[in-house]
Amino acid sequence: MVYESEKSTNMQKGFESKNEVFNDMLIDYFQLNLNLKDYYKRWSEADPIFAKAAKQFYGIRILKQEVTENIFSFICSSNNNISRITSMVNKLATFYGEKICELDGETYYSFPDVEVLARGDVEAKLRANGFGYRSKYINESAKFIMQNGGNRWFDDLKKCDYIDAKTCLMKLNGVGAKVADCICLMSLGHLEALPVDTHVYQIASKFYMPQLSTRKTVTDKIYNDIGNHFRELYGPLAGWAHTVRVIIYFFAKYQFYHFKA
DNA sequence: TTCAGACCTGC
DNA sequence: CAGGTCTGA
Numbered sequence: 001m002v003y004e005s006e007k008s009t010n011m012q013k014g015f016e017s018k019n020e021v022f023n024d025m026l027i028d029y030f031q032l033n034l035n036l037k038d039y040y041k042r043w044s045e046a047d048p049i050f051a052k053a054a055k056q057f058y059g060i061r062i063l064k065q066e067v068t069e070n071i072f073s074f075i076c077s078s079n080n081n082i083s084r085i086t087s088m089v090n091k092l093a094t095f096y097g098e099k100i101c102e103l104d105g106e107t108y109y110s111f112p113d114v115e116v117l118a119r120g121d122v123e124a125k126l127r128a129n130g131f132g133y134r135s136k137y138i139n140e141s142a143k144f145i146m147q148n149g150g151n152r153w154f155d156d157l158k159k160c161d162y163i164d165a166k167t168c169l170m171k172l173n174g175v176g177a178k179v180a181d182c183i184c185l186m187s188l189g190h191l192e193a194l195p196v197d198t199h200v201y202q203i204a205s206k207f208y209m210p211q212l213s214t215r216k217t218v219t220d221k222i223y224n225d226i227g228n229h230f231r232e233l234y235g236p237l238a239g240w241a242h243t244v245r246v247i248i249y250f251f252a253k254y255q256f257y258h259f260k261a
Numbered sequence: 262t263t264c265a266g267a268c269c270t271g272c
Numbered sequence: 273c274a275g276g277t278c279t280g281a
Binding site for chain 1: 273274275276277278
Binding site for chain 1: 268269
């Protein structure tokens with residue numbers, strides 16, 4: 001961050017404005033304009049379980065990440081594990097991104113443009129490199145975006161409210177309710193979006209909604225029931241609150257296993 | 262509208 | 273089975 005004291009000493013031409021640009025970028029990326037203290041208070045009052053655990057986890061923030069990168073990374077995430085997701089996203093960058101720099105013997109690439117992912121030969125190459133059935137999702141979603149205006153599609157998406165943005169995203173092949181909510185929450189600033197994955201389902205049925213029917217997979221009905229339940233509980237920033245709740249759950253679980261070992 | 266199954270791959 | 277989505281009944 002840029003402090004006032006530093007600002008006043010950086011009077012060289014361009015330096016101060018450059019710092020302000022970085023400052024604004026960081027404020028935007030960490031969403032620092034939101035006063036977390038007030039929200040933590042509200043969420044704690046609404047939920048005693050949150051209150052108890054949140055004391056040692058104050059300050060968890062939702063990042064506002066780049067949209068394109070998020071859409072295709074989350075398409076990779078469905079029914080998949082973290083290590084393979086990571087490797088797949090890295091492959092997208094090295095295959096189709098632009099070289100940024102080399103550092104300590106490693107080469108870094110940008111996340112590719114949608115235009116490149118829409119090319120005709122992408123699906124086959126991804127399939128040959130272990131992307132499985134998500135190869136088609138990635139290629140077809142990129143094609144769909146290009147056919148529907150490219151950059152204009154993104155501009156329009158960013159103007160939508162939560163419901164419209166989610167509907168728009170779910171038109172992409174490979175983007176269902178959960179992935180769409182991830183993108184809404186983590187890229188578009190719709191902080192009421194609440195991604196329900198299998199873990200969230202476990203937490204919800206165990207601690208909050210014991211009446212939930214037990215099934216192998218999260219059905220649309222269960223998905224919406226859980227989202228609405230937490231939106232009523234936490235209010236307009238339910239997605240943020242709930243993410244904090246999930247992180248707390250996993251950390252506690254980790255601590256428990258760690259303690260046991 | 263709602264709900265099983267299939268689906269790529271790898272630990 | 274793993275931080276789901278698509279499909280058909």
